[in-house]
Amino acid sequence: MAQIKVEALDKSFGAFHAVKSASFTVEDGQFLCLLGPSGCGKTTTLRMIAGLELPTSGTIRLDGEDVTMKRASARDIAFVFQLFALYPHMNVRRNIGFPLKCEGISAAERDRRVVEAARILRISHLLDRSVSGLAGGDRQRVALGRAIVRKPKCFLMDEPLGALDTEMREAMIHELRALHDRLGATTVYVTHDQLEAMAMADRIAVMNNGVVEQVASPRDIYDRPASLFVADFIGSPPMNFLPFRGGLQTGAEAIRLGERDVAIPAACEAMAESDLVLGVRPEHVRFTDRGMVRGEVYGTEYLGTTQIVTVTTHYGALKARSPSSRSFRTGETVGLDFRPDTLSIFDKASGRAIRTALHEGGAHG
Amino acid sequence: MISATTAHSVVEPSITTRRFAGSLVVLYAVITMIPLVWIVLTAFKSPDDAISYPPKVMFKPSLEGFCNLFTTRSRQTPEFIRSLGPPQGLCDSIARSRNMVVAGPSNYVPRFINSLIIAFGSTVLAVALGTLSAYGFSRFRVPLKDDLLFFILSTRMMPPIAVAIPIYLMYRTIGLSDTRLGMILLYTSVNVSLAVWLLKGFIDEIPREYEEAAMIDGYTRFQAFVKVVLPQATTGIAATAIFCLIFAWNEYAFAVLLTSGNAQTAPPFIPIIIGEGGQDWPAVAAGTTLFLVPIVVFTVLLRKHLLRGITFGAVRK
Numbered sequence: 001m002a003q004i005k006v007e008a009l010d011k012s013f014g015a016f017h018a019v020k021s022a023s024f025t026v027e028d029g030q031f032l033c034l035l036g037p038s039g040c041g042k043t044t045t046l047r048m049i050a051g052l053e054l055p056t057s058g059t060i061r062l063d064g065e066d067v068t069m070k071r072a073s074a075r076d077i078a079f080v081f082q083l084f085a086l087y088p089h090m091n092v093r094r095n096i097g098f099p100l101k102c103e104g105i106s107a108a109e110r111d112r113r114v115v116e117a118a119r120i121l122r123i124s125h126l127l128d129r130s131v132s133g134l135a136g137g138d139r140q141r142v143a144l145g146r147a148i149v150r151k152p153k154c155f156l157m158d159e160p161l162g163a164l165d166t167e168m169r170e171a172m173i174h175e176l177r178a179l180h181d182r183l184g185a186t187t188v189y190v191t192h193d194q195l196e197a198m199a200m201a202d203r204i205a206v207m208n209n210g211v212v213e214q215v216a217s218p219r220d221i222y223d224r225p226a227s228l229f230v231a232d233f234i235g236s237p238p239m240n241f242l243p244f245r246g247g248l249q250t251g252a253e254a255i256r257l258g259e260r261d262v263a264i265p266a267a268c269e270a271m272a273e274s275d276l277v278l279g280v281r282p283e284h285v286r287f288t289d290r291g292m293v294r295g296e297v298y299g300t301e302y303l304g305t306t307q308i309v310t311v312t313t314h315y316g317a318l319k320a321r322s323p324s325s326r327s328f329r330t331g332e333t334v335g336l337d338f339r340p341d342t343l344s345i346f347d348k349a350s351g352r353a354i355r356t357a358l359h360e361g362g363a364h365g
Numbered sequence: 366m367i368s369a370t371t372a373h374s375v376v377e378p379s380i381t382t383r384r385f386a387g388s389l390v391v392l393y394a395v396i397t398m399i400p401l402v403w404i405v406l407t408a409f410k411s412p413d414d415a416i417s418y419p420p421k422v423m424f425k426p427s428l429e430g431f432c433n434l435f436t437t438r439s440r441q442t443p444e445f446i447r448s449l450g451p452p453q454g455l456c457d458s459i460a461r462s463r464n465m466v467v468a469g470p471s472n473y474v475p476r477f478i479n480s481l482i483i484a485f486g487s488t489v490l491a492v493a494l495g496t497l498s499a500y501g502f503s504r505f506r507v508p509l510k511d512d513l514l515f516f517i518l519s520t521r522m523m524p525p526i527a528v529a530i531p532i533y534l535m536y537r538t539i540g541l542s543d544t545r546l547g548m549i550l551l552y553t554s555v556n557v558s559l560a561v562w563l564l565k566g567f568i569d570e571i572p573r574e575y576e577e578a579a580m581i582d583g584y585t586r587f588q589a590f591v592k593v594v595l596p597q598a599t600t601g602i603a604a605t606a607i608f609c610l611i612f613a614w615n616e617y618a619f620a621v622l623l624t625s626g627n628a629q630t631a632p633p634f635i636p637i638i639i640g641e642g643g644q645d646w647p648a649v650a651a652g653t654t655l656f657l658v659p660i661v662v663f664t665v666l667l668r669k670h671l672l673r674g675i676t677f678g679a680v681r682k
Contacts, residue, residue, distance in 0.1 A: 050577075050581055051581070052577050052580075052581070071580075072577070072580045072581045073580050073581065073582070073583045073584060073585065075581075077581060078581065078582075079577070079578065079581045081574040081577070081578060083572060083574055085572065085574035085575050085577070085578040087575060087593055087597075088597065089596040089597060098579070099582035099583060102582065102583045102584050102588065103583060146578070146582070150582070
C-alpha cells in the first residue's frame with residue numbers, strides 16, 4: 001500500500017486543456033473520490049496516475065518514488081474500468097488469475113490466490129463460469145477480483161458502478177467500502193455521482209473544467225464548500241445563492257441583505273465593496289413570520305420525511321427543506337430565516353468562498 | 366393484452382413477406398449455381414457429349430475428363446497398343462479405347478500445389494501484416510493517418526493489368542519473375558490493403574480497456590495485443606483471411622503474365638489444357654471442379670466466423 005502524491009499535474013490534448021495544475025495527496029490507506037461533472041478531467045487525472053496517459057507537465061509520486069513517466073505495467077497498481085474489461089475469451093478463474101500469470105507465479109500459488117480473492121468477493125461458485133453469462137454486479141466483482149488478487153500498491157477505479165442498475169449500485173457501494181476497510185488499500189475512485197462519493201470516500205476532490213476546486217472530507221465539502229461550483233454541485237437540491245453587493249471587515253458578524261442585517265459566521269478576512277453571494281443550504285432555511293426574506297410559495301416536492309418548498313423571492317427562487325408534516329398552499333406568503341452559523345459567503349467574480357468562522361470551526365483541508 | 370388483439374408482430378416480417386424474400390433468395394441461388402452445375406456436369410461428360418448441340422442434360426457419365434486432366438497421352442498405332450499387354454489402370458484403358466497410351470502425369474498437380482502455396486502463403490502474410498498495421502492505425506496517433514489509410518486503399522483502385530508490365534520488368538530485374546516467392550509477395554501487397562481496412566474496423570470495435578487492463582496488470586503492449594486483442598479479433602481475422610484467400614486463389618491476370626514453367630498457378634493452366642483437336646472441355650471442367658474444393662472447404666470451416674464477420678459492427682456482442 002502506498003501514498004499517492006499528485007503535484008501540479010497538467011494535461012492537454014491539442015488545444016483542449018483537460019487538467020489544469022491538479023495537486024492532491026492520497027494518504028496510505030485512504031479512499032479518495034475524484035468527483036465532478038463529465039468532462040471535468042477526473043478520468044484523465046486517474047488515467048495519468050495509472051500511466052495510461054502521460055501528463056504534459058507535473059509529477060506523480062507513488063510512495064515518494066517519481067513514476068510520472070513510468071509505464072503502467074511498472075507502477076504496480078490495479079485499475080477497475082467502468083465497462084469491467086473482462087476478457088470474454090477467458091472464464092472467471094482465468095480472468096482473475098490473468099495479472100498473476102505475467103508475474104511468473106506458480107500455478108498452485110496462483111490458484112490459491114484466485115480462490116482467496118473469489119472468497120473475499122463471494123464469487124467462489126462462479127469461478128468456472130464464462131464471464132459473458134454473468135450479471136452486472138458479478139462482472140464487477142470479477143473485475144475487482146482481478147484487482148485485489150495481485151495485492152497492488154493502490155486501486156484506481158473509473159466509475160466502476162456506472163454500468164450497474166440502481167439497486168445493484170447501492171449494494172456495491174457498501175461492498176466496496178467494506179472491501180476497502182478490510183484491505184486497507186489506498187484507493188482513488190472516479191465518479192460523477194455525489195451520493196457514491198459521499199457514502200464511500202474518506203476525502204473528496206471536486207473537479208470542474210480541469211481544476212481541482214476543493215479536496216476535503218465529505219463533511220467539509222458539504223458544510224464548508226470552498227467555491228460556488230462545489231456548493232452548487234454538491235447537495236440535492238443544491239445550495240441557494242442570494243446575490244448582494246457589500247463589503248466585509250475582519251470580524252464582521254453580519255451582512256446587509258436588502259433592508260435587513262443577516263447574521264453570518266464571523267469573517268476572517270476583509271473584503272472591499274463588491275458583488276458577493278450568500279449561500280444557504282435548503283435545510284438551513286427556516287419558515288418564520290418575522291423572516292428576513294419574504295416570498296410566495298411556488299410549489300412543493302414531497303420526499304417522504306421531508307419536503308422541498310420552492311419560494312419565489314426578490315432574490316430568485318429559493319428552496320427550503322421542511323418537515324413534510326407542515327402543509328403549504330401554493331401562493332401563500334411566507335417569511336424565511338437562515339441559520340446563521342451555517343451560511344457561506346462567496347466572492348461572485350472569483351467564485352471563491354470568503355473565509356469565516358465556519359472554516360475555522362473544523363476545516364482541515 | 367396487446368398480443369391478443371394484434372394480428373401480427375410489428376417487428377417480425379409477415380409470412381407473405383418471408384415467402385417472397387425466400388423465393389427471391391432461392392431464385393438468385395439457382396441463377397448463380399447454374400454455371401457451377403454446368404461445370405461439374407461437363408467434368409463428367411465425354412469429349413463428344415461436352416460439345417454436342419443442343420447440350421445434353423442426360424448423358425453417360427465418364428471419368429475421361431479427370432484422366433485427361435491428370436495425364437498426358439500419346440497416339441499410337443492399334444498394333445503397337447495391342448502389343449503392350451493389359452492396360453495400366455482406368456485411365457490407360459480409356460486412353461487405349463481412343464488409340465492412345467498414357468505417357469505420363471500432366472502438370473496439373475504441380476500447378477495446384479503452386480496455387481496452394483502461393484494463395485495460403487500470401488493470405489497468412491497479408492493477414493499478419495494487416496492485423497499489425499490495423500492495430501497501429503486503430504490505437505496510435507499516427508501522423509497523417511487518414512491520408513495513409515486512403516493511400517493504402519488507393520492501391521486497389523487501378524486494375525491489376527495497369528501495373529502488370531512494370532511489375533513484370535521489375536521482377537525480371539530482381540529475379541522474382543516466375544518464382545513462388547514473387548507471387549506470394551505480389552498477392553500479399555494487393556491483399557494487405559483489404560486486410561488493413563477490414564481489420565481496422567474489427568479492432569476499432571474492441572474496447573481499448575482490454576489492453577489497458579492487461580498493460581496495468583504488468584503485460585507489455587505486444588503481450589496485451591497477443592493475449593487480449595488477437596483472441597477477440599478472431600472473427601475479423603477469419604473473415605479477412607477468406608477474402609484474401611479467394612482473391613489469391615482465383616487471381617488470373619498477374620499469374621498469366623508473371624509465371625510460366627516454374628511457379629505457374631492453376632488458373633492460367635486450366636484453360637489451356639489442349640486435347641486432340643482443340644480444347645479438352647471435360648478436362649478443363651474437371652480441373653475447375655477440383656480447383657473449387659480447397660476454397661469451399663476453407664470457407665465452410667470458417668463459415669461461422671464469416672457470417673458474424675460480414676455483419677461486424679452491426680450488433681454489440
